[in-house]
Amino acid sequence: MDATILSFLLLDGLQNGVVYGLLALSLVLVFAVTRVILVPIGELLMFAPLSLVWLLEGKLPGTLWLALALGGAWALMDRGRGALLPLLGGVGLFLLFLVAQGRPFLAHGAAVLLVVYLGVATYRVFFQPMRGATVLSLLIMAVGLHVAYQGLGLVFFGPEQFRPAPLLSGEVMVGLSWQGVLVLLFAALSLAGLYLFFRFSLFGKALLAAAENRLGARLSGIRPEEAGMVAFGIASLLAALSGLLLAPLINAAYFMGFMLGLKGFVAAILGGLASYPVAFLGALLVGLFESFTSFYASAYKEALVFLLLVPALFYQSLRARTVEE
């Protein structure tokens, strides 16, 4: 191996790693606040670029109807004043989609808003009613939703991949495209944004409090339902934006999201599903490890990446205390 190959592999690993990192942060956040392991995050990630492709071709994507249906269910469950948010959101989303067809700038925004709306509605309709359930029940629900969303993805978008045009074309230097730079920049901005949000905004602090101690947060006037929605909203937002930025590099398809989410999950596990910085570093480690194993032993890459879980879980189990459910 020479220096060129080494630098290419490092760049490649970094680019993959930051995306796993953002997914890992989302997973940790959602788990801390709601105890849901958000398995369908990969599908949410893919829905954004696929919906965008449909919009640019002047068609309404099936995900719009899915989001509106869930929004309708949300409004029914929240009868009264609470129904205002989903109803207004749904109508606004629908109108936005009507005007965004074939207009790239609006279409990008519409695709992101769609996924955020879908993510929040998913929490409200499926997870909020069972918020008292065990982690296992919540996980089973999440896996069920992953299977359902993936199946719907096939119905909505067909079996093949799509490649939206990159926002910036061309290469900075050999091995690093401008689009790749955008991905790295976006990851850095998101990290800074999340830090500021949790450190300085009241909402962010409330979210952290709800994650730390549900009962205590409740006593000091923080509604756990709201915290759950915000957590899902942030996770969907990060997923949608990463999806849009990644799609020109990796080609989007209904089946592509799960693996991304799973590798984000491996990283989140490396951080014990609790620590944000460790999860992000873990994600970079997964990305780099993947890049180097694909060079040295491509046939065993997947197996080796998931083997990373074993020492992490072993370490966790050694220092685990009994945690009450």
Place this chain on the structure above:
Amino acid sequence: MKRWLAALLVLALSAMAQEVLKVGVVVSATGPAASLGIPERNTFLMLQEMLDRTGGVAGRKVQFIILDDASDTTQAVRNTRRLVEEGVVAIIGTTTTPASLGMIPVVAEAKVPMISLAASKDIIHPVDAQRFWVFKTPQTEELMARAIVADMVARGVKTVGYIGFNDAYGEGWARFFEAEAKAKGLQVVASERYARTDTSVTGQVLRIIARRPDAVLIGASGTPAVLPQRTLRERGYAGLIYQTHGVANPDFLRVGGKDVEGTLLPAGPILVAEQLPSTFPSKRVALDYIQRYEAKYGIGSYSTFGAHAWDAWLILKPALERALKRVDPAKDLAGFRSALRDEIEATRNLVATHGVFTFSKEDHLGLRFEDAAVMVQIEGGRWKLERIFR
């Protein structure tokens, strides 16, 4: 009296019901192999319409019972059992190799002839007690690998690299391609794998480029085959790039765009039917299929995969006609199925869309290399006939 009438009615009804020849079809209309299975299903829907219009085979109605296996082996096996119980005379399918392999013991036990639409040679080779009942229409990897290696030799390629799926498709290609390449004196300098769902293949591609092969073969199917090719181009690889016939669909061109310009691939002759010389045996049949399919599903909608399904019917139809002369399926279903199998095996020089079929006791693929494979190049976003082997 009433009872007699009722009995007569039942007899008449059952006689009418038995007039219908049921043909079972299993395809992967959903799941990962859906891009192959959907045109196959469409072909049978089109055939059903045609047969309803023209009155079926030898005066009997034909009914296709089409079941979806969702690209899943267990589901394919379950469907096969259901079809056997329905009393079908033959089973066509399924789309994928693993599921087709799973169906073999079921049809062999029930003694029902089966025509698979999947690629692997393992489905029909060797013709043992179970595969006695099994035929197939698509070209094997072995046959297509021969076309690729012949093309490489003709272009003076000495060293090749391989990157393929880490599943049955990619492994099958690795096995047959590497064996054929070695036999013809080519040196395989790299053999890498990647997953359909991979988002980056930089590592594998760097390893291949470091070995400086004259040509690279990508053993993958559908749109996921674009990623290695784009990465090769982005990293400055200037040699020849070969793909397999698994990419011969319009979606590959759509996603690949200018990154796949100049790609060489082996294909069934139907892919470039219009460009074939008029002496090419399957040209007329292929054009006929394309015209019918496009009349129903739109211009440019046909794919080589649907044509495999059409070929299966082209083989089955005359075999049914001959078997009907020997045995009446209404009286002896088991005897008819067995006679039908013998008649399929007796198929000689049957011109279909992908080549000319001649089955024998040892050969249940029946395709001759020269008639069943051509080399195609992508030029200006279209398939261009590059080389024929006749």
